[in-house]
Amino acid sequence: xxxxxxxxxxxxxxxxxxxxxxxxxxxxxxxxxxxxxxxxxxxxxxxxxxxxxxxxxxxxxxxxxxxxxxxxxxxxxxxxxxxxxxxxxxxxxxxxxxxxxxx
Numbered sequence: 001x002x003x004x005x006x007x008x009x010x011x012x013x014x015x016x017x018x019x020x021x022x023x024x025x026x027x028x029x030x031x032x033x034x035x036x037x038x039x040x041x042x043x044x045x046x047x048x049x050x051x052x053x054x055x056x057x058x059x060x061x062x063x064x065x066x067x068x069x070x071x072x073x074x075x076x077x078x079x080x081x082x083x084x085x086x087x088x089x090x091x092x093x094x095x096x097x098x099x100x101x102x103x
Contacts (some may be wrong), residue, residue: 052094
């Protein structure tokens with residue numbers, strides 16, 4: 001009888017182990033993404049100019065990430081700035097800072 005009881009307990013052990021509290025590992029922290037200070041997003045469709053106060057070169061849609069490459073520029077003063085796609089060498093053209101949302 002004793003042997004039967006031990007076999008019964010050993011057979012039930014995996015089921016008992018499943019009910020035991022498990023250690024929950026914390027999720028790893030999200031990766032850190034460094035965004036340069038001069039990377040901005042177009043907040044609305046933005047007209048791009050070939051040069052400040054010059055001829056229009058087209059319109060960029062809202063939500064496009066751009067890099068401000070011609071300085072000086074300011075987050076608070078409306079200036080003409082030259083923009084391009086981040087980490088690219090081609091330029092879109094010139095826009096006012098009021099049309100950009102900087103990160």
